[in-house]
Amino acid sequence: MKPEPKKILIITYYWPPAGGPGVQRWLKFVKYLPDFGVQPIVYIPENPTYPIIDENLVQEVSEKAIILKQKIFEPYQLASFLSKNKTKKMNSGIIPNQKKQSFLDITFLWIRGNLFIPDARVFWVKPSVAFLEQYIIENNIDTIITSGPPHSLHLIGLELKQKLNLKWFADFRDPWTTIGYHKSLRLSSFAAKKHKALEHQVLNTADTIIVTSKTTKTEFEAITCKPIAVITNGYDTEQVENQTLDAKFSLAHIGSFLSERNPLILWESLFELTQKIPDFKLHLEIKLIGAVSQEVLETISQFRLNPYLNNMGYVSHAEAIAHQRKSQVLLLIEIDSEDTKSIIPGKLFEYMVSNRPIIAIGPKDSDFAEIISNTNTGVFLKYSEKMKLKSVILEFYNQFLEGKLQSNGVGLQHYSRKNLTKQLVSLLNKM
DSSP states (O other), X not given: OXXXXXXXXXXXXXXXXXXXXXXXXXXXXXXXXXXXXXXXXXXXXXXXXXXXXXXXXXXGSOTTOEEEEEOOOOTHHHHTTTOHHHHHHHHTTOOOXXXXXXXXXXXXXXXXXHTSSXXXXXXXXXXXXXXXXXXXXXXXXXXXXXXXXXXXXXXXXXXXXXXXXXEEEEEESSOSTTSGGGGGGOOOHHHHHHHHHHHHHHHHHSSEEEESSHHHHHHXXXXXXXXXXXXXOOBOOOOOOOOOOOSSEEEXXXXXXXXXXXXXXXXXXXXXXXHHOTTHHHHEEEEEESOBOHHHHHHHHHTTOGGGEEEEEOOOHHHHHHHHXXXXXXXXXXXXXXXXXXXXXXXXXXXXXXTSOEEEEEOTTOHHHHHHHHHTOEEEEETTOHHHHHHHHHXXXXXXXXXXXXXXXXXXXXXBHHHHHHHHHHHXXXX
């Protein structure tokens, strides 16, 4: 007789029809958990304020998943009456450069950082605990997983752990107090201490912490003695038609392009190459796919690169995958900060299986630099390496002219979503 599947309650904010990178991690885990004898029960908000919508992702939700929904109140819903555009950008993580912030920007940031701790979904904690406490008891669930950000969801796990003494896994897709935008929130001393206290309480109450990078693990080890496991994001098998490569020498950035990620060395290098090599300007195309900050667009204009710019805006996940596979070169840009060394963008893993070479720019000792090197999928450069960057672009351009530009990745199977789910189930079974 086949044993009953193990029930796992997963508490997450981002879920289809949400678009963007935040939804992919648990959408894919839930897809493969039933293959390993686990019944996923997913708790999500009924009326969330998602900055990006991708209706196509609804079709990817596993039919074997049980979905629970409860209404949520979010201050973004009220703030949008003042400025719908600013609210949407802030909700999606696009924070204006500090020197260019308007009074309204400053006000929104102060309210976001000081009145809603740890974030604007904090009002969902109490009603969620009340609903889930009863559901857990009635359905004999002994294991829960919370996924953040938003880190308010870890407070749901914290209260359920204290009330029911469940096995609790806290999954951090990004760090808490060391994430890049945290310093931009204009926190008061009280608010900063409150964030730290909540982070400490969550990390020392959960049974196991799951993180996506080695650096985050090291940071958390200074705060807690609880077990910490690294399970990165990954790639899934995508049903995408074979793509014809772009006729132009296209450099594509896919995903949010924040002001802090504005890579001056890239724009300078491209401008200088257009001036130095007559044919380069005939072939160049800069493809930006996703939300792009105004500062990035202004900088591109300053370097006279507008004639080569193809600003496509947000596209569906399926379209993004197609562009990854037909663009000549893929750009991966991370903020040049000590705080962002731990960030491994989710799109990296989709990039790696696209068979297109990656140019990655980020801070020294970035965790994703090691992955790119180990998988032979591209070149990582620090922000100080402009001459090297120009050399890499020129080398890729010459390979493009010869029809030989491609990536030859190795060891990519380690990062498949199914293999990563196997790692997760192994971790769950140890408890």
